[in-house]
Amino acid sequence: MPFQHPEEIGYGYVIERYAARKDSGHARYLVLKSGRFLQPEWLHAEHFARHLIDDSATITDVELEALLGYEWRSRLTMNTVPSPQ
Numbered sequence: 631m632p633f634q635h636p637e638e639i640g641y642g643y644v645i646e647r648y649a650a651r652k653d654s655g656h657a658r659y660l661v662l663k664s665g666r667f668l669q670p671e672w673l674h675a676e677h678f679a680r681h682l683i684d685d686s687a688t689i690t691d692v693e694l695e696a697l698l699g700y701e702w703r704s705r706l707t708m709n710t711v712p713s714p715q
Contacts, residue, residue, distance in 0.1 A: 633699050641696035648689060648697055653681040 636644050650657045654674035661667050667678050 636696040636700055639696060641693060644693045644696050645700070648685055648693070651681070651685075653678045658682070 636642050649659050652658070654661060654677065656666075658678075661678060666672050667675050669675065
């Protein structure tokens with residue numbers, strides 16, 4: 631697995647698309663780190679989870695490798711994505 635910035639290997643868009651994506655006004659990695667998505671009273675929980683599940687079904691192996699080989703925010707985001715059913 632390469633430990634390079636995704637832009638260096640032609641996948642610069644994956645950070646914004648999967649780790650920094652703002653489904654609820656906050657970067658996805660921040661929502662995951664805070665645990666906000668687990669709070670039933672959080673108004674965006676269902677919307678956030680739906681986008682996370684949809685992305686887990688559409689990300690390619692190469693995109694995933696580009697994220698996991700980069701830095702902690704990306705690894706945090708993609709390690710919490712549920713496997714597609």
